[in-house]
Amino acid sequence: MQTVVLKFYVSEKQHHQGELLYEWLLRLAQRLEFPGGSAFRAIAGFGKHGRLHEETFFELAGELAVAVEFILDAQRADRLLAAVAAEKLKLHYVRYAVDAGTTGE
Secondary structure, X not given: OOEEEEEEEEEOOOEEOOEEHXXXXXXXXXXXXXXXXXXXXXXXXXXXXXOEEEOOOOOOOOOOEEEEEEEXXXXXXXXXXXXXXXXXXXXXXXXXXXXXXXXXX
């Protein structure tokens, strides 16, 4: 069974169905009975517009990226991508094969 990382990049202020998009993605994965997922907030970055955003006192809230990451088998990754597409969401993502396991076993 191939293990993959599926990572979505969203804005921390994006919403879908009345909740923050990163939270919605995590709840969707829970409903699909995935083993887990995590959301990571950026401290700095820039996107296609080239404007640098940093976490400072003066930075406007909600402009930084959140990476929502899942480590799962390829079939579950396909199911999650299909569920996102069914919602007509246009999200940036990366997917790549990884070796995953637990130490000490």
